[in-house]
Amino acid sequence: MKLEDLVPDLELCKLIPIGEFADTALVWPSGGLAERRCHDCKTTRGCRIKCFPAPTLTEILEKLPAQLENGEVLIVEKGIHLFSGYYFIHYPGIGKSWQYRDHNPASAALRLWLKLKGIEEK
Helix, strand or coil: CCHHHHCCCHHHHCCCCCCCCCCCCEEEECCCCEECCCCCCCCCCCCCCCEEECCCHHHHHHHCCCECCCCCECEEEEEECCCCEEEEEEECCCCCCEEEEECCHHHHHHHHHHHHCCCCCC
8 A cells, every 4th residue: 555545636635725634644745745844734835845735534534523513423434336445435414415435535535524614626
């Protein structure tokens, strides 16, 4: 397993708002994944290169609410696709159902986190 397999891809991490996941141990700077080396890795202040937080699955799950304001509960499960393994994060809301799948569980979880924050992928 490569280090890159532990975090969402760069394009998803670029959608993380400034200040969120500020304490994550990894960042996506230009040139590839690296350990955090600067204080504010969402801007170029204090850095020579622009970098973005790269949270792990555990870090993302810690930020997901176990229960939403209306009492609905988040359910996390692993699902297997017919031909290849996918990780699913599923939120069965009242009148709606959000399900995100990806070969990378951190990407699936970050997609749900972004949705709950009102941030849409392009």
